[in-house]
Amino acid sequence: MIATIITIHLFFATVYLVIKEPEVVVKNKKVVLDYARVSLGVLGLLLASGIASLTTIKSAIMPQMNIVPWQILIIFFGSAYICGSLDASGVLKLIAYKFASVSKNGKRLFINLVLLAGILTVFTSNDIVTLTLTPIIVYISQYTNINPMPYLIAVFFASNTWSMFFYIGNPTNVVVAQAYSLNFMEYAKLMFFPTIVAILTSFFGFYFKYRNILPGKLNIAFIRENSRVELQSFIKDTKYTFLSTGFFVLFFITIAIGDLIGLQLWKSILLFSGIYLLLNTAFSDVLSERDEIVVEIGGFEYNLTFLFDTVKRVPWKMLPLVLTFFVFVHIFTRFGITRYVGSLFNFQNELIATIITTFTTAFAANVMINQPMTIFFAQAFYKKPINYAMSLIVGSNIGGNITLIGALAGVMWSRILKFYGIEMNNKIFVRETFFVALLVLFTTSIAIYMVYML
Template identity: 25%
Template sequence: MVLDMTGVFQYAAFWISQRGGGSGQRVFLSFFLLSTVMSGLTSNDVVVLTMTPFLVYYSQAVDLLTPVAFLMAEIQTANIASMALYIGNLTNVVACQAYKISFLEYSAWMLLPCFVAIATCYIMLRINFRHEKYIPKIIKTPNVDPRSCLVDPVGAIFGLSVLACSLICLIGTSFAHVSVWIVTGPFALLTLGRDIWYDSQGKFKPAQVAAVTTLSDRQLEDSESMTGGGGAATGSDESRMEKGLPEVAVPESSIVQPAPILAEKDNKKLGDDQESVETVGVSHEPTAIPTSSIVTTTGNNNIDNQAASVDTAHQSWTKKFGRKFQQKSPLLHAIAIRMPWAILPFTFSMFIMVEGLSHSGWIAIFANWATKLVPNYVAATYAIGFVSVLLCNIFNNVPMTILVARILQHPNFVDSPLATPEVIKGCLFALIVGSNLGACTTLISSLAGLMWDSVLRSKGSGVGFWNFFKWNMGVMPVVILATLTVVVIELTVIF
């Protein structure tokens, strides 16, 4: 998050788009590799929050018919590349903590499967999006100076240096079996201290914070006007419905704010929960409420008024605190509101659910069933891998990992004569593969997918549940099979 606030990722995105030289295939490969590196070194959440809005605006600036190929490549690489390192995904941490796997041991096992998964994904994406309307042969280059996106160049250098030192220390301390939080904690405190110092010295102004999220949007709009581009992609309404992406209109303002007007049939295509979308900036006269429709009460008026006043006072206090925090610490405030706080109560509730299943005896029953799937390490790897992918779409990948890890550690499974060391290793790494790649099957299979869809909808675009599933089914089954095969080969060589 701190690196994102410096504008370094926007800088990288613009730099790569210009180095593409106008070749659509080269630009696609460049963004594919950028998402891969970002997810591998940070996390999938960072890629989703940073690259998704950029790609929406970028597709307008270069007149892409549809950005679906770039968006699908982004979400798939975000989830696949997060499999490379211990810290790439919360599911990796859960599985490794359960089996006491060190950072170095994890990387030694998972780097090769991750590379194979990335390569397979790229090949399948090129096959599925081979039509020129998805990846055109020629893409115009935005007339933007990438360096203008660096809001805080010194902060970018500092953040990248801290990240590099953290990864080096994680590798070095793996031999001593030091817990990951002990290694990463000091670097996190160092970064927090630097942010507090920045705010205390007034080095990061609120205007700069706003610029981080709008700078690339404004510059893409400026580039669009200079090159004479229309901004929004062209095409018929029927083709837009086929793509699952509504038209993104660009109003006349200094910041690009997509505001589509969708027909009723388009709303149903994107989701039944979208009743209507209004154009930003259009004022409407207030609708008069007939007096006959107003119901008056006497007995509960005082109670309702008291409740309303308490609610108003609470909102006033929280808004006042938020404004004061934003004024005094604009950088910390901007980082705080970007943090995926929803993960905490969600994960906590899933731990409670798993404990409830364990207390009621279901974990033991599931462990007995699991022994039927593992006659040998080959069958165990494929079975646990595909079962994990399936369960991701029922429980979401984080609770699925917690649940399956508890099942595989239950005495009913561990004490089985079939649970040999190679079988246990195969189950562990198949679980990691399933939790990362299973997140690329449906929108509800991971928090990253839900955030990705939320960001797209906030920008006036949406792929939709069915279209997301359809495009992923053309890629992910082959990727999952290839990745699990590499794990089986590794087990064969080691054991």
């Protein structure tokens, strides 16, 4: 009992510190307790108290009810590396320029970007689309001298909404599908109508929110005048850009047809992460702009700075955070908390059950990140009716649109924007998305209930 109480207190303390990121003074130096330091500290406390052991940590990422957490880690960090490598080639800047050139006004650009994000998400995954399109939107805003915020928010929300169509759209969908033994077509049949409702609600919600600040016309002359010279410097090496783009297209196709050819998503991402690692190594000497990491090979000096720069773009600091939450979920299950929470979800009215489950899981994602949250509730809802599974899917996807810590992509997205000099914190994000997120959760809950009753 004491161990359970300590674990719960440590869990909420972790959530608070991750959101707050307080500063402490150590030897007259300010040290920020970011999510990596907090997570490692909490893991240390769990180990020191005897509540967890190294075996516990290992078990936390091992298969549980057909759910495999370590595969989720490969999917997330591998996707980040692949997309970061593509951006390093310069091709996304070129795409952004071309895309802005054909969009005559801000409203058309808004519609085009949301549709592009949605369609890409249907065939790949939300994380990949967010990582790929974010730099493009930033570059477009630079070329056209417009406010990127409406486009960034709408595209981020769209990628976390269209992702519900198929289970390849989000790793959390895979978790629920595995837990309920749903195949590709069974999943798609259940989630088609709720996803359509969510898409329409979110699109019109953001369109009406931003319609008065979207520019009437894009300054195409500004683009052409200021980008003609820059375009020559976009592509650092033609061969590398060609190969990087070609492999990404192949990667995109492989993910889209992976279910048909029996190739799991994590295997596809692991394969192409290896390909990009080799590609970046081969071209590192040509593309390196600094001499920070130079090694001697066979009497020749080889510059590996570019290779290390692409690897550093991956948000590795998030690894201890995710691992810590997986450990918490595993401990909760061991202590019986998961089973107890599941017993609370017994409602006589299925509409109320659907609405409460959708909202509860969505907000729970913002307490424990959507992947661990989904594993937790998938175990808690074991053998419950299918509408609970559908609500969990919606909660895990839309929950990532409420705060930045609702999904791993949100945290990484804010770091990417910081890389480009755009501030995105929880206060800004919640202000922009909260009302639309609540509206989407409610309308989609109604849609789930209709599908379930029919």
